[in-house]
Amino acid sequence: MGKKSFALPYVVWMIGFTIIPLAMIVFYGLTDNSGAFTLDNVAAIMTAEHAQALWLSLGLALISTAICLLLAYPLAMILKSISKNRSSLIVFIFILPMWMNSLLRTMAWQTILSNQGILNLVLEFLGLPTVQVINTTGAIIFGMVYDFLPFMVLPIYNVLIKIGQDKVEAARDLGANGVQTFFRVTLPLSMPGVVSGITMVFVPAMTTFVISTLLGGGKILLIGNVIEQAFTSGSNWHLGSGLSLVLMVFILISMAILAKYDPEGSNVV
């Protein structure tokens, strides 16, 4: 058996599960019911409802990504600074929830945030006014941050621990203070991790439909929901595929922008 035959399963995998499905989406997206070529399904993104859903998805995904980054970077710095044993315990605890089904975890937040939920029970017990969080965009952002935070922490942490202490010390020797060292040495060197993290949070946040359904009460329509409904209840695969193509273009553009900030091009996600 030559080396080439080892690659065969992967080739079969890529053709069967990436190329063919992608070709089908392109085919459905660019045809109508009778099979004739049309751009209507792609142009459908211009209708008021669809465009609004796309912008809303983009906005919520950007906010969630920014919050994840702001939470994850300091955490990764802390993890880097403490001893290996303790940091692996903390990383383990962070990853632990990911071993559970994300649908279940999101449903748990539904129970916590709902009007009669745990959060409001606690507020009531403390004599504070209750809040309505569930079924708002706030709840969706919350769900996204919770679900995707580990995907931001891990790549940043992995890059940070590889930055040798000697580089930081060299900067300090040459007269840089702590702030300067961070912005001119640590941060630029950790960019590949940051870029990976942003991609791994932004893309699922942009395309999710589960989080918005469960925590938005079906009242907030993201582009993922529009596509899901086109495939399921609307039974219009052409529209769903056309909109998926638009979404794909959006994600490609955002990844191209990100790649500019990744000096070594080592972002593999």
Add this chain to the structure above:
Amino acid sequence: MKKRIALLLALVLTLTALAGCSNAESSQEGEFTPGENGVVKVYNWGDYIDESVIDMFEAETGIEVVYDVFQNNEEMYPIIEAGGTVYDVVCPSDYMIAKMIENGLVQEINFDNVPNIEYIGDIHMESARAFDPENKYAVPYTYGTLGIMYNTNYVTDEEAATWNILWDEKYSQKIVMYESVRDSLTPALELLGYSLNTTDQGELEEATQMLIDQKPLVYAYVMDQIKDQMINEEVYVGLAYSGEVLAIQEENPDIAFSVPEEGSNYFVDAWVIPSNAENKENAEAWINFLCRPDIAQMNFEYITYSTPNDGAVELLDEEYLSNEDVFPDDSVIERCEVFEYLGEDMDQLYAELWTQVKAASVN
């Protein structure tokens, strides 16, 4: 390398042989082993059967049941249409059955294999003609009405006698609607005095605008979660199918149900056999089993949707039969309308209108 593969193959062969042995042994015990008479692939609504019925069916017929569920008709249809997953027997609602018949997705049932059809009341076979004109394709499983479910601690019976309550600002954020376009359009169409089967774009847009106006008052658009939200008193009033009420009342006795005076929808859910079914006779055995009075009674007592099975009704307690929510009297049925299948173009229009409602901003 080759040796390893040979070893692995030998291992697999041994294991399968062993598995074969154990199967043969258990079938000698007299009772059927599920699967020895083939399988039947069932596609039903979620929470729409007493699950012990499935075990009984397997034990009595030796047919293994592969059981899947769907949330609503619109989700079920594309799956059957695509044919990627083949089901032998499915339980859609009236208008969806009409659509499936029109598009040739279901086949005629051989009623020689379904002798228990005699227990289904004539009146129900009659109303099934609305979507299956010659009673060739469908066997009624349940029926009911769409109405308002409300919590009597917060809402009076008079308020709940009209659909207007769903637009009452007093109940802002305490109203739930169904995540299903035709059900949610029903109150608006009834209040406007239009048919539930209207194909007039102007009328539909008017009704859609009502739903958009209503949206700031709505807590959520959901399906099965309505039950929990009503029981926990997260919401006080919502759309509901009559069959949900008994189960909910068991958990929270303050919940009541009404079919508003403006009128509403009357529905029938029935079993059909898809054209591409691979185990038609097993599907017929399944339908026949569910038509057996004692089985229909078990299912009714579990799912509490009214049963069209006269044999089962005879077995029921008076308490159930006198409950008008479950077994509505004729005056209620008279003001209700069965959903008809309106054609592909209308499906698209309804889907677009629903997207407009869902996309409308809440603030």
